[in-house]
Amino acid sequence: MEPLKLIPKHEVLSDSAAKAVAKKLNTPIDKFPKILASDVQAKLLNAKPGNMIAISRHDPAGEYAYYRIVVPG
Amino acid sequence: MQAEIIDHLRFTVISPAMIKRMSVAKLIVPDTYNEDGYPIDGGLIDQRLGVIDPGLKCKTCGGRVKSCPGHFGHIDLVRPVIHSEFAKMIYLLLQSTCFTCHKLLITQEQVQEIRPIIKKTIEAIEEDEHVQLGEEEIRELLFKKLKSSKKCPHCGTAQRKLKLERPTFFYMEGNKMKPDEIHDWLAKISDDDVRSLGMDPEAARPEWLVLTALLVPPVNVRPSITLETGERSEDDLTHKLVDIMRINQRLEQDIDAGAPQIIIDDLWELLQYHVTVYFNNETPGVPVARHRSTRPLKTLAQRLKGKEGRLRYNLSGKRVNFSARTVISSDSSLTINQVGIPSKFAEGLTVPFYVTLWNIEKAKELLQRQEYPMAVNLITKEGIRKRIGETNKEELVKEVQPGYVLERQLTDGDIVLMNRQPTLHRLSIMAHEVKVLPGRTMRINSSAAYPYGADFDGDEMNLHVPQSLEAQSEARYLMQPKNLVLSARDGRPIMFIEEDEIIGAYLLTKDDSYYSKEEASMMLSTVGIYELPKHEKNGTYSGRAIFSMLLPKTFNLDYKSGDQRVTIKNGELTEGIINEKLVGMGGGALILALFTECGADFIEKFLLNIAKISLRAAYKCGVTIGMSDYYLPDAVEKESQQIIAQADTKVHELLKRYKEKKLESLPGYTVKQTLELETMAELETARTLAIKALNKHVPPTNIIKIMAMVKARGSIHNFVQTSMFLGQQAVRAGRPSRGFAGRILPYFKKGDKRPEVKGFVHSSFFTGLSPADFYMHAMGARDSAMSKSLVTAVSGYLQRRLINALQDIYVDENLAAKDASGALIQSIYGGDGKDPMKEKVKVK
Ligand SMILES: [Mg+2]
Ligand SMILES: [Zn+2]
Ligand SMILES: [Zn+2]
Numbered sequence: 001m002e003p004l005k006l007i008p009k010h011e012v013l014s015d016s017a018a019k020a021v022a023k024k025l026n027t028p029i030d031k032f033p034k035i036l037a038s039d040v041q042a043k044l045l046n047a048k049p050g051n052m053i054a055i056s057r058h059d060p061a062g063e064y065a066y067y068r069i070v071v072p073g
Numbered sequence: 074m075q076a077e078i079i080d081h082l083r084f085t086v087i088s089p090a091m092i093k094r095m096s097v098a099k100l101i102v103p104d105t106y107n108e109d110g111y112p113i114d115g116g117l118i119d120q121r122l123g124v125i126d127p128g129l130k131c132k133t134c135g136g137r138v139k140s141c142p143g144h145f146g147h148i149d150l151v152r153p154v155i156h157s158e159f160a161k162m163i164y165l166l167l168q169s170t171c172f173t174c175h176k177l178l179i180t181q182e183q184v185q186e187i188r189p190i191i192k193k194t195i196e197a198i199e200e201d202e203h204v205q206l207g208e209e210e211i212r213e214l215l216f217k218k219l220k221s222s223k224k225c226p227h228c229g230t231a232q233r234k235l236k237l238e239r240p241t242f243f244y245m246e247g248n249k250m251k252p253d254e255i256h257d258w259l260a261k262i263s264d265d266d267v268r269s270l271g272m273d274p275e276a277a278r279p280e281w282l283v284l285t286a287l288l289v290p291p292v293n294v295r296p297s298i299t300l301e302t303g304e305r306s307e308d309d310l311t312h313k314l315v316d317i318m319r320i321n322q323r324l325e326q327d328i329d330a331g332a333p334q335i336i337i338d339d340l341w342e343l344l345q346y347h348v349t350v351y352f353n354n355e356t357p358g359v360p361v362a363r364h365r366s367t368r369p370l371k372t373l374a375q376r377l378k379g380k381e382g383r384l385r386y387n388l389s390g391k392r393v394n395f396s397a398r399t400v401i402s403s404d405s406s407l408t409i410n411q412v413g414i415p416s417k418f419a420e421g422l423t424v425p426f427y428v429t430l431w432n433i434e435k436a437k438e439l440l441q442r443q444e445y446p447m448a449v450n451l452i453t454k455e456g457i458r459k460r461i462g463e464t465n466k467e468e469l470v471k472e473v474q475p476g477y478v479l480e481r482q483l484t485d486g487d488i489v490l491m492n493r494q495p496t497l498h499r500l501s502i503m504a505h506e507v508k509v510l511p512g513r514t515m516r517i518n519s520s521a522a523y524p525y526g527a528d529f530d531g532d533e534m535n536l537h538v539p540q541s542l543e544a545q546s547e548a549r550y551l552m553q554p555k556n557l558v559l560s561a562r563d564g565r566p567i568m569f570i571e572e573d574e575i576i577g578a579y580l581l582t583k584d585d586s587y588y589s590k591e592e593a594s595m596m597l598s599t600v601g602i603y604e605l606p607k608h609e610k611n612g613t614y615s616g617r618a619i620f621s622m623l624l625p626k627t628f629n630l631d632y633k634s635g636d637q638r639v640t641i642k643n644g645e646l647t648e649g650i651i652n653e654k655l656v657g658m659g660g661g662a663l664i665l666a667l668f669t670e671c672g673a674d675f676i677e678k679f680l681l682n683i684a685k686i687s688l689r690a691a692y693k694c695g696v697t698i699g700m701s702d703y704y705l706p707d708a709v710e711k712e713s714q715q716i717i718a719q720a721d722t723k724v725h726e727l728l729k730r731y732k733e734k735k736l737e738s739l740p741g742y743t744v745k746q747t748l749e750l751e752t753m754a755e756l757e758t759a760r761t762l763a764i765k766a767l768n769k770h771v772p773p774t775n776i777i778k779i780m781a782m783v784k785a786r787g788s789i790h791n792f793v794q795t796s797m798f799l800g801q802q803a804v805r806a807g808r809p810s811r812g813f814a815g816r817i818l819p820y821f822k823k824g825d826k827r828p829e830v831k832g833f834v835h836s837s838f839f840t841g842l843s844p845a846d847f848y849m850h851a852m853g854a855r856d857s858a859m860s861k862s863l864v865t866a867v868s869g870y871l872q873r874r875l876i877n878a879l880q881d882i883y884v885d886e887n888l889a890a891k892d893a894s895g896a897l898i899q900s901i902y903g904g905d906g907k908d909p910m911k912e913k914v915k916v917k
Pocket of ligand 3: 174176
């Protein structure tokens with residue numbers, strides 16, 4: 001399936017990369033924003049609960065990564 | 074000593090035993106004072122309940138008004154009554170228990186069993202949805218199960234149908250249940266069953282929900298007021314308690330006299346009513362208890378509830394000291410950072426002066442002073458506050474030493490907070506430096522008024538004087554307007570020049586603006602500059618050169634927007650006009666650049682100077698309007714008529730095409746809607762044409778046109794409305810359509826399709842409106858006024874909720890946005906980690 005143009009790029013991070021992000025942001029995993037495993041984007045990436053998804057957001061200010069932790073549901 | 078920290082609070086139901094333990098007096102007389110004006114023993118003002126009379130002593134603790142905290146009394150109710158606020162809970166308890174054996178309509182084992190079953194059923198319903206049931210939800214389901222139980226599993230009795238009629242009436246199979254029956258039923262429910270239902274029998278036994286005794290609050294909770302006439306006026310609670318006691322007494326007498334059951338039941342219900350209303354005079358389904366004056370009584374719930382209740386009025390919001398409020402006015406010689414304080418305020422407000430080894434001489438001088446900047450109070454090392462007066466002055470001068478604190482009157486340079494309501498954002502409270510001035514108003518620079526949302530048509534503002542040094546420096550660092558020139562929203566200036574100042578800046582920097590040496594000297598001296606810029610060959614000075622004197626020599630700017638171009642090279646304005654896009658509401662590019670490059674102190678000075686010098690330029694020109702400015706060349710009137718006639722014919726043609734079924738519908742619209750849309754578009758064209766005509770025929774020297782063009786005040790469309798024609802009036806975002814059958818006003822013929830019949834006004838404000846035109850205009854005006862007030866209320870509430878939801882989000886040291894629990898909101902604030910209030914932010 002080809003992702004829609006309007007949806008920013010979603011990407012599953014490896015566990016070590018996720019750990020590095022959590023450390024960089026000085027935030028425990030459970031304090032990250034969440035995304036349901038049943039979310040279309042999570043399904044598309046075959047992400048499992050506990051995985052971290054990086055979303056490249058395009059704001060007027062520029063491009064930056066937004067992180068979400070996959071939760072069951 | 075470290076204060077104890079409250080871990081938790083627990084609210085429980087009060088028991089009759091507890092009431093009796095708390096009570097110092099059983100009240101028996103339904104009255105207050107006797108004929109001699111003395112409190113009756115056993116009455117509602119019994120002296121054992123405390124004192125409110127300064128001359129009297131409390132009969133319980135012996136204390137006087139100040140020392141006696143007040144004591145509770147009680148009333149024994151002859152017959153129990155339902156506590157109306159607990160009626161729903163009582164209903165639930167009755168439904169859950171057997172009416173003969175009073176056991177839970179389910180076995181203890183089943184209670185344990187039911188949990189997984191409920192869980193499973195829920196899971197089955199929600200399918201693969203993963204739902205975790207909390208205690209609350211399980212209890213809800215338990216109640217549901219209990220309510221539907223038809224037969225008692227213990228004694229086998231079939232359960233009867235129960236009904237609750239709000240607020241306090243219970244029925245079993247259609248027969249009224251008396252509160253004493255209910256009380257006895259509830260009393261027989263075992264503690265274990267109570268626990269199964271999620272109640273703690275230690276804290277709230279079910280039968281306590283039916284009142285057998287009533288706690289009477291101390292008199293200082295419901296003080297009586299003595300009017301000037303010597304007449305006593307009692308508190309609403311006392312009034313209601315008198316009612317309760319009176320009925321209680323009558324009920325007792327009637328029961329003792331063996332009165333018929335109907336009479337007793339009537340009195341009983343009346344007692345129930347009074348008690349219900351005593352707790353909450355807004356109980357649904359119950360008539361409101363009123364005063365003789367028809368004013369509703371303010372009973373217990375009303376004391377706590379709502380905006381004027383104890384919580385929101387007295388606890389969340391409190392009166393503060395060191396504050397002042399008055400009308401504001403503008404002062405163009407104050408900087409945005411200053412505030413003009415009436416001398417009377419300065420005399421009344423104080424700031425602490427901390428006496429040290431190094432300022433003790435100054436402290437002594439302040440102490441000795443006889444007039445305005447003097448010390449008012451002295452606080453010793455022990456914290457004892459002494460008022461400084463003529464008599465003790467010399468004594469205090471000898472006493473004062475480092476460690477003491479004086480409270481001195483407010484003087485120039487002190488920091489104060491200004492606030493205007495509604496306080497919508499952080500800029501609604503800013504810190505200003507005091508400048509004591511004569512007069513009775515507080516004065517601010519008009520550029521500082523914009524972030525407050527203030528104008529000077531009678532607006533009032535509040536002032537607060539921060540007392541601690543921490544508060545003062547926090548105010549100086551975080552809240553001074555000079556540091557807050559850029560908006561946190563988009564990084565554009567929110568303090569700039571407006572109206573007369575904008576037109577002045579235009580007049581000063583336009584191409585053909587030259588001033589004589591005298592004029593240039595005068596203008597520059599008003600901003601404290603006593604040098605002249607380079608003059609032209611003929612000895613005159615260009616406005617741009619004069620303006621350039623306000624800029625630092627190192628400043629450069631190359632601004633482009635549309636066909637406008639402004640160039641500043643080495644502090645010289647070489648090209649372009651300074652308009653609102655540079656120094657006003659339309660972007661403020663120059664202010665933004667100066668703030669980020671030259672800093673807060675420079676911008677404070679710059680805003681003051683540009684306003685002053687622009688106003689000077691406007692005064693030189695004499696910006697003023699009169700009737701003659703609205704009186705336009707005949708050509709305009711001619712074109713007006715043409716435009717209107719043209720619109721008329723165009724609309725007529727549209728209608729003809731519609732009738733001939735030649736009108737093609739727009740995508741997504743019916744033909745009729747298309748006709749309406751195209752008619753409106755045609756009438757809109759009339760407005761555009763009018764604006765064009767006005768621009769063509771009105772000379773560029775017309776001041777109204779200049780004001781509109783430079784965006785100082787008004788728009789060309791306003792000018793069209795005053796001098797050409799008003800145009801289409803809108804009601805509910807369309808043409809007016811309702812009123813009389815087939816027409817809006819009886820003045821029109823039915824079925825008339827001319828544009829003016831549906832709110833297209835031909836006359837102008839200058840010529841005056843015909844009655845029909847006036848009516849159309851009034852319809853539009855009323856509609857916009859109504860929707861405006863609705864929108865402000867709705868958006869205000871939305872704003873409040875957003876503020877409450879977002880208030881404790883902060884940016885941490887890694888520039889990540891987090892909330893109070895540490896949860897990540899955004900990995901980098903704003904997507905770029907930049908603070909738009911402090912630096913120029915590029916927006917793609
Ligand atoms: Mg106002
Ligand atoms: Zn007392
Ligand atoms: Zn039973």
